[in-house]
Amino acid sequence: MSVSAYGTGSTPALSSASDVADTEPTAPRSSGVALLVVAACAATGVVVAAISFRLARESTSLNGARGLLWLSLALMFAPALARMLSRGPSREERAAILVVAGVAMYLLKVLYDPTRLGFPDELIHATNASRLIADGHLYAANSISPVSANFPGLSSLAAGIAHLFHLGVVPSALLVIGVARVVLTLALFLLFEQVARDARLAGVATLLFCANPNYLYWSSQFSYESLSFPLFVLALFCVLRRWDAPEANRALWTFAALPPIALITITHHVTGLALAAVLWVLVAVALRRGQRGAAPVALALVTTIVVGLWLAFVAPDTFGYLGDIFRRALSSVTDAFGAGGSTHKPFEGKGGDAAPLDDKLLAALSAVLAVVASAAGVRATRKSTWGSPMAPLLMLAAVASIVVYGARVFPDAWETANRASEYVYLGVALMAAVVAVRLADRRSWLLRALPLLAALLAVAGSSVSGWPASAQLPRPFGVDAFGTHVFPQGETAARWAAANEAVDTRYVSNDSTGRLLMVHGAVHVISSRHPGVPELLKESTLPAWQQDFLRRERVDRVVLDDRRYVNDNVIGYYFARPGQTITRYPPGVRRKFERLAGVSKVYDSGDTVVYDIRQWRTAKGAR
Amino acid sequence: MTTRSVRAAFLAAALGLGVACVTLGNGSSVTRDIGGGLLLAVTPVALVGAFASLITTQPGPIERALRGREEAARLGPIEQIALVLAGGLAFVALGAVVLDVIGVRLDTKAERSWMVVVGALSVTAYAWAARRGGEPVARPARGRLPFAAAAAVVLLGAALAIGISVTKPPRSAHGALSYSVLAMRPSGNSSVALHVQSFEPKVTTYMVKVLAGRRPLPVARITLRPGEEWRANVDLRSYGGVDQGVAVALYSPPDARSPYRTVNLKP
Secondary structure (H helix, E strand, O other): OOHHHHOOOOEOOEOOHHHOOOOOOOOOEOOOHHHHHHHHHHHHHHHHHHHHHHHHHHOOOOHHHHHHHHHHHHHHHHHHHHHHHOOOEOHHHHHHHHHHHHHHHHHHHHHHOOOOOOOHHHHHHHHHHHHHHHHOOOOOOOOOOHHHHHOOHHHHHHHHHHHHHOOOHHHHHHHHHHHHHHHHHHHHHHHHHHHHOOHHHHHHHHHHHHHOOOOOOHHHOOOHHHHHHHHHHHHHHHHHHHHHOOHHHHHHHHHHHHHHHHHHHOOOHHHHHHHHHHHHHHHHHHHHHOOHHHOOHHHHHHHHHHHHHHHHHHOOOHHHHHHHHHHHHHHHHHHHHOOOOOOOOOOEOOOOOEOOHHHHHHHHHHHHHHHHHHHHHHHHHOOOOOOOOHHHHHHHHHHHHHHHHHHOOOHHHHHHHHHHHHHHHHHHHHHHHHHHHHHHOOOOHHHHHHHHHHHHHHHHHHHHHOOOHHHOOOOOOOEEEOOEEEOOHHHHHHHHHHHHOOOOOEEEOOHHHHHHHHHOOOOEEEOOOOOOHHHHHHOOOOOHHHHHHHHHOOOOEEEEEOEHHHHOOOOOOOOOOOOOOOOEOOOHHHHHHHOOOOOEEEEEOOOEEEEEOHHHHHHHHHO | OOHHHHHHHHHHHHHHHHHHHHHHHOOOHHHHHHHHHHHHHHHHHHHHHHHHHHHOEOOOHHHHHOOOHHHHHOOOHHHHHHHHHHHHHHHHHHHHHHHHHOOOOOOOOOHHHHHHHHHHHHHHHHHHHHHHOOOEOOOOOOOOHHHHHHHHHHHHHHHHHHHHHHOOOOOOOOOOOOEEEEEEEEOOOOEEEEEEEEEOOOOEEEEEEEEEOOEEOOOEEEEEOOOOEEEEEEEOHHHOOHHHOEEEEEEEOOEOOOOOEEEEEOO
């Protein structure tokens, strides 16, 4: 590659042209035509996705919608990858194409439900942002996810934009995550380029990162990790650039890494801890190599201190929260190998909707491709001349992807594995890119087409494995029917509660209706994530421990919904799909409350009812 | 963009920010909307102008103090954009934390708090750039790429607009979405507030039967169009008040035997 491929003529990482592998014999061309073609294809993909989503909301069969979704992904991804694999584009053109593809894929999530924040974590963070806008409290309590309230980075940005531009929470949130997506795309490109010293390889790796199972939906939602992960990547880039810079210029990169580190600290716990850990590993690598000046000791110290202080004084309950998640993950894996253990059925959501067979095959193929490409990439780069300290770490991450994919099978380990996906995919993407670029340089057209085909399959398959099958395509939320606008019963109940109940009313509810209650202003919601609540909402008996629970938690209202799928916090907010079989809880669940003296039924919409238990509870408490 | 044009753009934006600040401070909703609109227009100019002035001028004293002058001068547009976006996010969020620590309100009555953050960012960036002085940094020609990039933004924006218009709420009801709501809450000691809302597919006539203690009240017949609601305050003073217990049943003909919805207030 010529130095001009880096755009500005030189990069500090490459103190001389001899540092760069000579893989591009001709000067890169940037007429802009290719970028326009890629953008036109991506824009067409966005429109095709919108048509797919409309079909999914209205049709009884999802086959057409699913086909269009794959087509839209192909339109966004394939032309970009084809251009990225060629030697032609300049460094700036590669970055522009990557941003176009990344933003187009983010727009796919936006179009999933453009008028509201409807993904599970979005409702939690939208509540935090709404409270900040309404009350001005930066750390307003969040009863469903108390930990999230102690990390106001995301909510403060959404609130700031909402205030400054007089926008609602939804467009503000979409803007924040959209900007974060651009930062992620550029930061990935810069990081991979810094490791591999090859803009072409970095561009391909950045695009292949889209095959990470979380990329399409999970990492696009208005959630703290969607903001913190791009900053994590950018901070790592600054550290690597600092490492490679001349001694005299390192202070600038130390300085540049501080804003991302500060924002990560106030935004997301795991990302802060992960960054501190990686920085100390890099310090160890530098010391082992005898590169004392390159060791990011100051940044590792600063990160450890600010993250530690934040966790200790602002968010002390984080340790308990994370400990519980890791403990459950570990016991889930160990139990699975013991008597009575269970495994999670892959590609099946909590609502019980199984993915179609072709989706299952696609997802399995995607996982196999990621593992095979990682193995081949590690083998190919084992003895490479990459001098970057991140190279071995990324190889390790690629190997760890095998463990992460495996852990997805265990029910309580799924969440941990899912959250780890992005981090390990940094390695998978780079290793797979090495293989893809080598194949693309072969003479055989079949071998040259192979990376494109494999990458397409990987992206499509990972989108299946990264999100429940029942929610791959959107469901109807608001419906224009009978000359009016109809919301699902849970939303109507939440709106009724917001209009008629005191803000400090304490609710017990299933998880999805609970989140809707919170987003509409309820402060105290004990949802089915809380131990004991699932039994309370599903069983026909009200044993003493359940009564004690209601009294201890000073519950005022119990919200029941007969339909089992409503308890699923991914699809429970929506209308059932046409033709969907709706299984219900036994009628005894309602009767156990109705027969209690002092319990009144104050709201009834058929499937959703609200019981006022305050009178019963206070009488019970007085006894 | 020359240093002079950056400064001019920034000064215009700063003036707009000031006017918007004053307008928003006025309590009238109309002037607040005008202020909001003005802010929407000028804030991006202020921010972009401020950051552009950093990018397009020679490294200044702070970079020299950091001994990274050559490094800063060599930053390519990709690094600049990534760092500016991340820095912008970080400084606004950290600004919110600082405002909270010093006790400045961040709620709906405090647009100016946020403007302090944005304004301070703009002024700092501009002041920094002004200290640098000198001529703009010469940038290598980038061919038609900037135009293609701008066209790409327009294309994606148009696709988003078309996509949003396509994804408007579906009209198909599939016959499974209809329902009616019945709700009741005490309204003082001697009356209850009833609420019926229809999401049925056609105009529906309901019967509302109220039982206060064991005594029935006259049956109310109501007809609601889809989406329409009915609210009533039922006085129960002559029936012994709410303490006797109240049961309400909503019937939807033709099934007049079994209630369609029920609510109650137990004694």
